[in-house]
Amino acid sequence: THFGFREVPEEQKETLVGSVFSSVASSYDVMNDAMSLGIHRLWKDSFVSSMLPKLPPSLHQNPGTTPVATREQFRCLDVAGGTGDIALRILDRAREKFGSRDIQVEIVDLNQGMLDEGRKRVAKTLYYNTPQITFTHGNAQSLPSHIADNSIDLYTIAFGIRNCTSLPAVLSEAHRVLKPGGKIGVLEFGKVSNPLFKEIYRQYSFQFIPIMGKILAGDSESYQYLVESIERFPSQPEFAQLMRNAGFQTGQLREGKGGAWTDYTNGIATAWTGVKA
Ligand code: SAM
Numbered sequence: 001t002h003f004g005f006r007e008v009p010e011e012q013k014e015t016l017v018g019s020v021f022s023s024v025a026s027s028y029d030v031m032n033d034a035m036s037l038g039i040h041r042l043w044k045d046s047f048v049s050s051m052l053p054k055l056p057p058s059l060h061q062n063p064g065t066t067p068v069a070t071r072e073q074f075r076c077l078d079v080a081g082g083t084g085d086i087a088l089r090i091l092d093r094a095r096e097k098f099g100s101r102d103i104q105v106e107i108v109d110l111n112q113g114m115l116d117e118g119r120k121r122v123a124k125t126l127y128y129n130t131p132q133i134t135f136t137h138g139n140a141q142s143l144p145s146h147i148a149d150n151s152i153d154l155y156t157i158a159f160g161i162r163n164c165t166s167l168p169a170v171l172s173e174a175h176r177v178l179k180p181g182g183k184i185g186v187l188e189f190g191k192v193s194n195p196l197f198k199e200i201y202r203q204y205s206f207q208f209i210p211i212m213g214k215i216l217a218g219d220s221e222s223y224q225y226l227v228e229s230i231e232r233f234p235s236q237p238e239f240a241q242l243m244r245n246a247g248f249q250t251g252q253l254r255e256g257k258g259g260a261w262t263d264y265t266n267g268i269a270t271a272w273t274g275v276k277a
Contacts, residue, residue, distance in 0.1 A: 025113030027217045028083055034216055035209055035223075043187065043269045044158065048089040050262065050271060051154060051185040055098045074103040077152045077177065079140045079170075080160020081107030084118040084133070086187075090156070091127055104131060106147070108138040109160075141169040143177060152177045158187040162233040171246035178276040184248060186239070189230040190263055190270030197266050205230070236261050236270055248274030 032040050055074060074094070078087045087105040094103040109115050115135045127133045138144040140157065141164055155174045164170050174184050192198040205227045213223030234242065237253045240260035244250055250260035250273070261272045 025083075025111065025117050028114065028117065029085075031213070031217055032085075034212055039265060040159075040269075043264045043271075044085055044089055046262075046264060047156075047158065047185060047187045047271045048086060048093055050273070051156060051183060052090060052093050055094060055100050055103070071102050074100075074153050075151060076103065076105040076154040076156065077108065077143075077147065078105050079108045079143075079155065079157045079174070080163070081105075081109050081135075081156075081158075082111075082114040082118065082160070083121055086156050086158045087118075087133055088122070088125065088127070090154075091132055101130075101132060104133070106134045106136055108136045108140065108143060108147075110137070110139055112137060140164050141166055141173060143173050147177050149176050150179050153179060153182050155182065155184045156187070157185075159189070161186055162188055162229050167234070167239075167242055168246060171243060171248070175247045175276055180276055182276050184243070184274045184276070186243070186272045188239075188270060188272075189233060190261070190267040191235045192267045193263075194266055201266075201268060236263070236267065236272075239270075239272055243272060243274045247277070249277050250274045 056072075076087070076090055078084075078090070081087050084107060087107050090105050091101075091103065094100045107115070107118060109118075115137060119135055122128055122133055136144055140160065155178055157170070157174070161167060161170055171184075178184065192201050209227055210220040210224045214220035217223070233239070236255065237260075240250050240253055243260070251258050253260055255261055255263050260274070261270050263270050
């Protein structure tokens with residue numbers, strides 16, 4: 001059976017996305033490792049390092065000299081943040097690399113099951129019961145109303161935007177809540193350019209992934225859907241253009257240094273970045 005969004009009426013799409021992620025929430029982290037052979041970890045590490053090359057100096061001088069409550073906080077929003085893969089990397093990087101814990105990440109996700117898994121996971125970290133990490137149920141296309149305009153320093157969305165009904169709605173919400181000068185990073189599956197590698201990847205995704213989904217999660221349809229949603233997502237330059245249309249400044253419409261995006265593993269994954277002017 002085909003499970004593609006093309007055959008699904010728009011109003012049912014969010015319900016469908018909800019049920020896809022509910023049925024995989026508990027096995028989600030294991031499946032990610034299995035499907036990507038662990039490589040998603042490297043993509044996420046690179047993505048987070050590139051989004052957080054440094055912290056503003058005010059945030060990592062003489063920690064402990066001012067009461068935490070009055071110190072300026074670096075505010076991140078990790079949308080479609082699921083079980084916290086990106087959020088925890090952001091906090092770890094700030095702490096390990098810059099010695100800063102004056103940074104907060106709010107995870108927003110549409111699926112309660114994923115948020116619950118995330119909370120369980122955070123309970124095993126040193127961020128448990130601190131204001132550094134919070135979980136909010138909400139939709140990327142119309143962010144919860146407590147998140148004010150011009151309030152966020154860094155907005156990330158990793159492997160979540162392709163499930164959204166309207167990419168322009170997600171991007172315009174991101175633009176609205178970011179501070180002027182704030183950064184957006186979108187990590188998502190891209191298009192592979194090398195023809196030989198592309199063919200291998202196609203075989204892998206259409207044959208291996210649904211079978212693995214069936215074996216490991218007892219569910220091939222959800223994984224069939226994931227593969228199809230990757231195929232439907234815009235190409236690297238198309239998505240960069242959507243970011244510009246939403247008002248973001250990006251690099252040039254090309255890959256690499258000075259460009260609007262960076263490909264990982266030949267474009268299997270891509271990180272697009274932009275700045276709110
Ligand atoms: N960012 C995490 C990561 O990289 O591991 C999770 C990615 S997971 C593949 C996609 C997530 O997007 C799911 O947790 C799903 O519930 C969430 N999601 C899908 N549509 C959404 C929407 N419109 N708003 C917020 N979250 C959404």
